[in-house]
Amino acid sequence: MRLLLILVLSTCFFSGKSNAQLVDYIYPYFDQPSFSNYGTVGLIQMPSARMHQAGTIGFTWSHSEPYLRGSIMGNPFDWLEASYQYTDVNNQLYSDVREFSGSQSYKDKSFDAKFRILKERDYLPQIAVGFRDFGGSSLFSSEFIVASKLVGNVDLTLGMGWGTISNGTISNPLVKLDQRFSSRRRDIQGDTQGGEINYGTFFGGEKAGIFAGIEIFLPKLKGARLKIEYDSTNYGEDGEGYVPVPQDKNINYSFVFPITKGFQLKLGYIRNNTLNFGFSLSGNYSNRSTGISKKDPPQVIENSRVYREVVNAKEAEFLYKSSLKLLNDNKIFLQTANVRNNRYELTFAQSKYINTAQAVGRIVNILDQISPSVIEEFSLVGVNADQSMFAVDIPRADYTLYKKTKKTDALLESVKIYQPDPKQHLSHDYRPTTKLPLTIWKLSPAIRSQIGGPDGFYFGDISIAFHAETLLRKNFNILSVASVGLYNNFDDLKLASDSVLPHVRTDIVQYLKNSEKSHITRLQANYFMNPYKSIYAKVSAGIFEPMFSGFGGEILYKPFDMNYGIGLELWKVRQRTFRQLFRSSDYSTLTGHMSFYYREPNTRILFHVKGGRFLAEDSGFSFNFSREFKSGLNMGVFFSLTDISKAEFGEGSFDKGFFFNIPIQVFFDQYSRGSSGFGLRPLTRDGAQALVVAQPLWSTTHQASSDQMIYGWNGFYD
Amino acid sequence: MGGMGFMIRLLFILITVSGCGNLPIAYIQNFSEVNSVIFGFPDYEITQDIYDSYDNSFMKIRFGRGPHAILILAYIKDDVYEWVGSDGVRIFTLNGRIIRTQGLPHNFELKNFSSIDLPSSKTSYSMVDLYNPDLYSSKMASQFLKSKSMDIEKIGKAISVNKIYETFAINSIGWSDTNIYYQNINTLEIESLEQNIHPRLPTVKVEYYFKY
Numbered sequence: 001m002r003l004l005l006i007l008v009l010s011t012c013f014f015s016g017k018s019n020a021q022l023v024d025y026i027y028p029y030f031d032q033p034s035f036s037n038y039g040t041v042g043l044i045q046m047p048s049a050r051m052h053q054a055g056t057i058g059f060t061w062s063h064s065e066p067y068l069r070g071s072i073m074g075n076p077f078d079w080l081e082a083s084y085q086y087t088d089v090n091n092q093l094y095s096d097v098r099e100f101s102g103s104q105s106y107k108d109k110s111f112d113a114k115f116r117i118l119k120e121r122d123y124l125p126q127i128a129v130g131f132r133d134f135g136g137s138s139l140f141s142s143e144f145i146v147a148s149k150l151v152g153n154v155d156l157t158l159g160m161g162w163g164t165i166s167n168g169t170i171s172n173p174l175v176k177l178d179q180r181f182s183s184r185r186r187d188i189q190g191d192t193q194g195g196e197i198n199y200g201t202f203f204g205g206e207k208a209g210i211f212a213g214i215e216i217f218l219p220k221l222k223g224a225r226l227k228i229e230y231d232s233t234n235y236g237e238d239g240e241g242y243v244p245v246p247q248d249k250n251i252n253y254s255f256v257f258p259i260t261k262g263f264q265l266k267l268g269y270i271r272n273n274t275l276n277f278g279f280s281l282s283g284n285y286s287n288r289s290t291g292i293s294k295k296d297p298p299q300v301i302e303n304s305r306v307y308r309e310v311v312n313a314k315e316a317e318f319l320y321k322s323s324l325k326l327l328n329d330n331k332i333f334l335q336t337a338n339v340r341n342n343r344y345e346l347t348f349a350q351s352k353y354i355n356t357a358q359a360v361g362r363i364v365n366i367l368d369q370i371s372p373s374v375i376e377e378f379s380l381v382g383v384n385a386d387q388s389m390f391a392v393d394i395p396r397a398d399y400t401l402y403k404k405t406k407k408t409d410a411l412l413e414s415v416k417i418y419q420p421d422p423k424q425h426l427s428h429d430y431r432p433t434t435k436l437p438l439t440i441w442k443l444s445p446a447i448r449s450q451i452g453g454p455d456g457f458y459f460g461d462i463s464i465a466f467h468a469e470t471l472l473r474k475n476f477n478i479l480s481v482a483s484v485g486l487y488n489n490f491d492d493l494k495l496a497s498d499s500v501l502p503h504v505r506t507d508i509v510q511y512l513k514n515s516e517k518s519h520i521t522r523l524q525a526n527y528f529m530n531p532y533k534s535i536y537a538k539v540s541a542g543i544f545e546p547m548f549s550g551f552g553g554e555i556l557y558k559p560f561d562m563n564y565g566i567g568l569e570l571w572k573v574r575q576r577t578f579r580q581l582f583r584s585s586d587y588s589t590l591t592g593h594m595s596f597y598y599r600e601p602n603t604r605i606l607f608h609v610k611g612g613r614f615l616a617e618d619s620g621f622s623f624n625f626s627r628e629f630k631s632g633l634n635m636g637v638f639f640s641l642t643d644i645s646k647a648e649f650g651e652g653s654f655d656k657g658f659f660f661n662i663p664i665q666v667f668f669d670q671y672s673r674g675s676s677g678f679g680l681r682p683l684t685r686d687g688a689q690a691l692v693v694a695q696p697l698w699s700t701t702h703q704a705s706s707d708q709m710i711y712g713w714n715g716f717y718d
Numbered sequence: 719m720g721g722m723g724f725m726i727r728l729l730f731i732l733i734t735v736s737g738c739g740n741l742p743i744a745y746i747q748n749f750s751e752v753n754s755v756i757f758g759f760p761d762y763e764i765t766q767d768i769y770d771s772y773d774n775s776f777m778k779i780r781f782g783r784g785p786h787a788i789l790i791l792a793y794i795k796d797d798v799y800e801w802v803g804s805d806g807v808r809i810f811t812l813n814g815r816i817i818r819t820q821g822l823p824h825n826f827e828l829k830n831f832s833s834i835d836l837p838s839s840k841t842s843y844s845m846v847d848l849y850n851p852d853l854y855s856s857k858m859a860s861q862f863l864k865s866k867s868m869d870i871e872k873i874g875k876a877i878s879v880n881k882i883y884e885t886f887a888i889n890s891i892g893w894s895d896t897n898i899y900y901q902n903i904n905t906l907e908i909e910s911l912e913q914n915i916h917p918r919l920p921t922v923k924v925e926y927y928f929k930y
Contacts, residue, residue: 024851025891025917220892293823295787295805669785 027153029223034215034256034264035280037062038132038140039071039085040112043213043229044252044268044276046165048157049128049148051116054078055286055629057660062278064270066091066245072680073282074635074660076627077603079116082637084658084680085109089139092242106242108139109682125149131202132165140164140240143203155215157229160208164240167232167250168207175206182206209234223258231270248272288355288630288715291666298365298717299330307370319344319371320430326366332359335383336428342376347425349383351673354632354663356382356703358671360392361716364399371396381420382703386475387530389703390560391420406717417706419560422530434474441468446483448512461488461515475528478542479694485516500648501686502587504547504615508684510578511546519580521546524694534559536697536704545692546580548573548615552592556697561706565698567595571691573615591615591691593622597698601707604628606636616686618642622655630712632663632675640688648687655688657681762786764927766873775928777801779809782920814899814908814926816915824916825849834862834882834899846888848916853891860886867903870910872925878903893917
């Protein structure tokens with residue numbers, strides 16, 4: 001501890017006083033926290049109170065014998081860090097039965113969460129409370145309260161730990177409040193199935209531990225830091241892991257070197273006997289300008305004066321046709337158009353811009369350049385699958401007034417956003433015909449991964465997939481995905497399902513093994529309807545997913561000016577054979593749910609609860625919380641509870657997982673609507689499994705919301 | 719740095735494209751889109767046809783392994799050339815060397831600098847303004863070293879150039895690096911360069927294509 005104090009004082013002294021800008025260059029990435037070996041923001045083995053900004057996603061990898069750990073972390077809020085760890089425990093076999101798992105080492109999966117309860121102030125530290133391994137096997141189960149304070153170029157951390165990060169140096173102060181905190185027996189953590197949240201043991205135990213550390217930002221070394229900590233981890237018999245790990249000293253050291261703002265390497269020495277190394281990769285994807293700057297500015301139309309004052313001033317027909325052509329060049333598809341009383345009404349579809357307000361802005365930019373001066377207002381209606389999504393009336397004079405300064409807030413005051421009449425566009429003068437059927441297709445590679453089973457650490461395949469969407473009518477399409485495997489290592493997958501429920505998901509190994517041959521992943525026909533305002537409907541039939549085919553429908557009530565929706569879906573499905581062509585197995589069932597959606601307007605959290613009957617004929621509820629950011633990044637968690645017992649469900653006790661989707665456009669200099677997703681369930685079980693049907697109504701009607709338009713409005717002039 | 723960038727991109731793609739297995743859905747990505755993220759944006763050569771398609775002098779510019787851009791020579795004032803891009807980026811050059819930028823995420827301006835033809839034994843000093851974060855009038859020390867001549871190819875023609883190295887350092891912020899200028903032996907004009915203009919930007923590579 002004396003060494004820590006000397007280091008702190010000396011580095012503060014040498015750092016001196018610098019102006020803020022100089023500091024930014026001397027200590028680059030000063031605001032970018034670094035990760036602990038547990039894959040969460042922290043010191044080396046110990047946590048800190050630091051957090052990434054909301055909208056950050058990170059991946060870390062670290063090796064410190066006997067643990068090899070990979071982690072995925074997300075910050076849905078500035079005050080919440082959630083992470084999933086996958087740990088290869090090298091001093092323990094996966095199973096005591098060698099015939100079952102061979103020499104495969106134990107693989108542990110765990111969830112961590114950290115909550116900031118006080119933000120750092122001038123004279124107050126940042127304080128956080130955290131939970132490690134709170135829903136898993138409890139090998140690393142611990143809780144902590146920690147404070148961090150930046151002094152000069154040194155970040156000081158002091159905390160108290162319970163569970164595996166308590167080496168028992170002090171009595172648990174919480175026992176004085178309630179005797180229940182005195183107990184923390186590992187055999188009462190969770191149940192025999194694992195995967196339960198261990199509420200009963202939180203902050204429990206007769207003893208607690210104190211930890212401390214410093215993170216020194218080294219000057220003029222491209223953002224490098226030195227970390228030193230006092231490690232309060234219990235490495236003993238009743239501590240973390242299965243087998244005690246020798247600890248020669250409780251001081252750990254680590255050197256962190258950032259290659260870029262989001263990519264850090266680290267090398268450390270822990271327990272005075274173990275070398276530790278790793279890296280982390282993180283990025284913030286929350287802002288609308290996240291990622292590569294776009295080389296796709298609003299189009300400046302050549303000879304626009306000729307369009308505006310000569311050609312289009314003569315006849316509305318010319319205006320319609322030039323609009324069709326110029327919008328089409330920008331991947332915006334005019335559906336109908338009409339000029340009426342100095343107002344230009346236009347219906348469009350587009351699949352280029354994530355932000356609908358930006359798409360509207362791009363359209364008005366073109367129309368303003370080519371429309372004759374008699375046009376005083378643009379009235380745009382967005383459609384998707386021939387369903388009317390929204391209408392926006394934009395006074396031309398106001399658009400022009402605020403264009404240069406990009407005062408979107410001022411423009412919004414003169415704009416009218418409303419729900420259109422679904423039939424209104426049928427009365428438009430100009431309705432260009434689309435040659436149908438129309439097929440859009442692409443070939444692309446696909447990679448699947450299966451990580452962390454007893455048969456091996458990694459299994460995966462790469463295949464070539466053919467994707468097609470055929471439009472038979474504007475509201476009637478067929479989606480198809482067919483694949484052929486190129487390479488896989490699934491042959492070594494042996495684990496058979498032990499589920500007592502119908503094997504609706506746990507035969508995944510058989511499906512994976514059979515996917516090396518040509519197979520059909522989806523062949524789904526959808527017919528969309530919009531019979532009344534706020535009511536959307538869809539009927540679908542065919543092959544929905546690799547494991548099920550059938551038919552059914554969905555109906556959604558989604559009021560335009562409200563933040564909620566109510567849905568109902570019902571499907572009659574039959575399980576497909578492992579070969580994944582057109583044949584079905586004997587198992588069939590009726591599955592369906594009633595859904596309630598609510599988007600909280602300030603935090604942009606979407607709360608989705610659905611109740612009904614799942615594929616294995618178990619009944620219950622599924623809860624899904626996700627947050628949407630301006631960039632289009634979406635991240636969330638889900639869990640499901642049904643009427644089956646924990647024993648019937650099997651390992652994991654209940655279905656749970658997390659996901660995030662990053663818009664592809666953040667990596668490119670052009671706008672596009674695609675996204676790249678990552679989803680994870682710790683375990684594949686049969687309970688609480690819902691059918692996966694492409695193009696659910698809540699997604700296809702994403703734009704049908706005034707709140708959604710207003711949320712993206714500051715991107716109108718982008 | 720290039721290898722590290724590759725690693726970062728590759729890791730990210732592996733994380734996002736390969737959804738971790740236990741979900742029944744495969745996350746499928748268009749490889750053509752992913753390709754440039756992993757491997758960087760492909761280089762392309764300015765051919766005679768491309769050269770002829772421009773009415774004015776232009777530069778091909780690229781930051782690190784990012785996409786290329788073409789900037790057109792818009793103005794010349796007091797021997798300072800102003801090159802303008804379609805997205806509002808402006809690059810100012812003097813005798814081929816970038817001395818000022820506008821419209822980039824991080825801009826810079828070089829002041830009171832000496833010629834790149836300075837003898838190699840001599841250290842010259844100039845002042846640099848850096849923006850975002852703003853840091854004004856930092857003292858930069860430079861030394862130039864001319865290596866033996868070599869040939870580069872432009873629009874299918876070999877051009878003999880001197881390769882001039884500039885090692886520079888701004889000690890106050892601990893930033894040092896090396897710039898490379900390819901100077902035409904006959905005309906003494908800079909044909910292309912690799913210059914570090916801001917500690918938070920990758921090296922910028924420029925090729926000049928003049929039309930007189």
